Amino acid sequence: MSEDMHEKLSTFMDGESDHPGDEIINWLSHDEAARKTWWRYHIISDVIGKNIDACADTQLADRIAERLHTEPALLIPSRNKTPRYLKPLAGLAIAATVATIAILGVRWNTGQDIEATSISHPVAVVQKPIAMPKPTLATTTSTAQFPLPGSARLTSAEANNRMNAYLLNYYEYRTMGAGMQGVNPYMRIIANDPEKE
C-alpha cells in the first residue's frame, strides 16, 4: 500500500474531498488490507476524544467491496469519472460522522461540571475539549506547533542514542512501581514519529 493512497484516503475521510476517487475505490475494492486500514482509520477517528465505544463493523468494508463486485456494470456514459452509485457511499460516511458529532454534542451540552460533582454521587463524565490537533495519520505531516523553546523530538529510532539510554533507565524505574502505574511508558519509545517519515 503506498503512502499516497493512505494520504488520499485520509483526505477523503477528513471531508476535504467530495468523493473518494477511482483510485481509492479500486484500492478498497480489491485489497483486503486496504479495507482493514479504512476500518481502522474510522475506529481511530470515532473513538479518540469522543468517548464512544469502538463499535465499528469490521465486516462493513468487506461487504461494501463484495457489493461493488456484484453490482451490474453501468453502461451509460458518465461525465464524472466517479460512478454515480458510489456517491451515496460517500454521503453515508459523511452522514455517519455528522450523526456521531450530533450525539456527542448532546452529551456535551447536558453534562455536568466535574468539579461541582466530584464529591457527590458519580455521574456521567464530561469530555474535555482536546487541545491537540485533530487526528492525523502517520503518513501525513503534523502542523502542530511545538511549544517548547529549542525543542526537538527524541530520536526514538536511533537505538544507540544517549537520550534513549536515559529514557530506558527512566522507564525501567517507572515500571517498577515509581510514578503512575497502569500506563505503559515504553509506548513513547516505539511510537512512530511523523516528522521522521
Added chain:
Amino acid sequence: MILKKSKPAFPPSVYGIILTAYLFLNQTAGAAEAIQADARDLLDRMGRATRELNYDGIFIYRREHGMDTMRLIHRSGQDGETERLITLDGQPREVIRTKDSVTCIFPENRQILIEKSRAHKLPFDQFPEALERIGEYYRFAVAGEDRIAGKDAWVVEIVPGDEYRYGYRIWIDKENHLLLKSELDDKTGMPVEQILFTQLEVLESIPDDLLKPATSGTDYTLHNSSTIEHYREAKGIYWKTGWLPRGFALVNYEQKLNAEDADAVEHLIYTDGLAMVSVFVEQADANPDFKPGGQRLGAVNAFSEVTNGYVVTAVGEAPYATVRGMATSVVSGNR
C-alpha cells in the same frame, strides 16, 4: 415538686430542620471521605491488576504530534512479568520486557537495543507507601462512571496542587481494575497525552508465542548494554539538586558505568510519590551527541545543560518547568 413542662424555644419544625441539616452534613462529609479513599484504593488496585493479570489489548496512544495504535500483551507468572508492546501503525516496532531485560526492536534501521533489567536488585519496597504521601500534593476524587471499549469504568481524577506536576484522569475497569483510558493534563487542565484501549481481554494464560518478537534478529545490529554497562553502589552523594518542587525527594542514587575505564553516569531519582524525575550527570567529553535545551516525547520532558564540564539532564513525566528547574539547579557535592 411540680414538674413544669418547659415551652420549647422554637417550634418543633425548626428542630426538625436543624436535625435534618446536621444529618445531611454529617452524611455528606462521610461520603466525601469514602469517595476520597475509594479513588486512592482504585489506583492501588489498578497498579496491582496491571502487574498481576494476564491480558491482551489494543490501544491508541495520542500525543501532540500524532497517534499510534499499539497492541499490549502482558503475562504474570512465576518468572515474573513478561510484556510485549507492538506498534500496529507504520514500522512494526516492539518492546519486550522481562524480569531480566528490556528489548527494543527498530525494524526501519534494523537495530535491536537490549537493556539489562535490575528490577530485583532495586530498593523499591519504599514505593508502595507512596500513595499515602501524595495526598498532600494531589487531590484525588472519583469523578464519575463511564463506559470504555464496552466495559464499565470508574473515572478517577487526580488534580495537582501546583504547576510542577501533571494531573491525570484515569478510567479503571470496574470488573478487573485494569486501566482502560488515561489522560495526562497540563496546568490548564488540557490533555497532553491520551491512552485509550479499544479492546482489552483478561486471559487465563498467555501462550509463549505471543510474547516472542516478530523478527529473528538476522541482519540486525545488536546494542546490548548489559555487556558494556554495569552498575555500582554509590559511596556518596556527589550531586544534588538545589531546587525541587514541594514533596519531591531523592529515592535512589546509582552510578552506571559505560565501560570499565569510563567515568560513571550518575543517576538520581526523585519522586513525589506519583510523578518521577531522573537526573543524569556525566562528563561532557563522554557525550559528543549532547544538545543543550529542552526536548519532549509525549508527556515526558527533558532538559539538558552543561555545568562545570558535566552534562546534566533531567528526564521525567513532569512539566517542562519541573525538569528545567531541577536540571539547572544541580550542584556538585563533596567527592
